Amino acid sequence: MEAYLLGQAPSLTRVQVAEKAGVPLDLAVTLWHQLGFPHHTDDDVAFAESDVEALRLSAELVRIGILPPDSQAALVRTWGRSFARLAEWQTTLLAGLAVEAGDPADGLTDLATDVLPRVEALQAYVWRRHLASATQHLLEDAGTLTSSEAQMSVCFVDIVGYTTQSRSLDGAELVAWVDAFEQDTTTLVVDRGGQVIKTIGDEVLFTVADPVAAVEVALALTARGADEDDPFPAVRAGVAHGAVVRRLGDVFGSTVNAASRLTSAARPGSVLVDAGVHEALTADHDGEEDSPWRWRRLRRVSAKGFKNLEAWRVRARQADD
Structure with missing residues (x-):
């Protein structure tokens, strides 16, 4: 082998x-x-x-x-971590199929010989497609060619009651539940032109250039979570808009921190946004009656790194509002 x-x-x-x-x-x-x-x-x-x-x-x-020396270690570590996780998932999958075949040792070898060349080719294809997409985004925003900083919206979506729910599920059920949450969230984010930066168990972090798209995604996810007939878990979200530093597929900076703090302060089923998002979504509307959004200004959020973080709760305007 x-x-x-x-x-x-x-x-x-x-x-x-x-x-x-x-x-x-x-x-x-x-x-x-x-x-x-x-x-x-x-x-x-x-x-x-x-x-x-x-x-x-x-x-x-x-x-x-x-x-280059200043980024070599970080880049190589990113490669290592990404491929280590991928390899672990692939070998676990192959091992499960081999056990089902009845002879784990021979079955694993046969599967590896037959399957891995196809997986390797598919991985190269997926990488090239993402490379083409990233290049297109780079060319559309000429400013990013000379700077790692960009203006964008950052959103965290957090499962409510994850610890309690995880205790009631066995391993396979928990994996399926989290996978469905990540898949549905990723689909919605990508459809609105966003990018999922990372998933952290019960939380998804995504970015998108348009703050309207970020809020619409967050509201759609919280609405699904509030629907008792929908298996999608109850969630809360925080969105911030501003300067973001992008590095090795991750994002950093005060905008990211603000989105995280707003998520922690949000009640189940709600979406909190910062001043940057609020300003962007109200700029083209004369007043609240003209806006597709309903706003409620909240008490400033006190959190580590922020003395007085401005926060608004946003929801979509209903027909009877």
């Missing part, structure tokens, strides 16, 4: 790999650590020719500046 996955049986030590790649051993070890690979001593025969080529390519990326 290892020989198949690596392209050939391990025949090299890490010292030999570094020598053949023309890379200092300390740099090679640093890269492997950042990628999250298992530790090996200088005498362990645990590497193959594919490791030599990969190390050589890594060194070339460092040389041409794609992996």
Whole structure:
């Protein structure tokens, strides 16, 4: 199995790999650590020719500046974490199928031989599609070509009563429940031109350029959560609009922090927004009667990092409002 996955049986030590790649051993070890690979001593025969080529390519990326010293560690760690999670999910899936086949050892080998080439090709396709999408977004906003900071809306959507609910479900039920929450949320976010940045168990963080779209997504999700006939969980949300620093697929800055604090302060089924969102959504309306939104200004939110965070509760105007 290892020989198949690596392209050939391990025949090299890490010292030999570094020598053949023309890379200092300390740099090679640093890269492997950042990628999250298992530790090996200088005498362990645990590497193959594919490791030599990969190390050589890594060194070339460092040389041409794609992996600059100030961001090399963070970027490589991101690669390592992302692919480690993906690999764990894939092997768990294959193992389950192998057990169902009746012979785990032979079944896993057969499945890996038959399935993994297709999975590898599909992963490359998905990566290229996301790369094309990210490039298009970059070209549409010329300012991001020279700056990692952009104006956008940030929203956290948090499951209400997650701890209590998780205790009443077994492992498979909990996984299915959370997967459905993440899938439905992601579909709605993507349909409105947004991007899911990350999921954290009971919480989804997404960004979108248009604050109207961010609020509409948040309201749609809270409405689903309030529907007793809909299996979608009860949620609350916080939305903030302003400068956001983007780095390695994540977002940082006070706007992100404000959205998080507003989510924590929101009541179940409600959506809280900051001054940036409120200003953007009321700018084109003469008054509340002309607006598709209903607003309620709340007491300023006191939270870590914010002395007086302005907050409004927003909901869609109903026909009888």
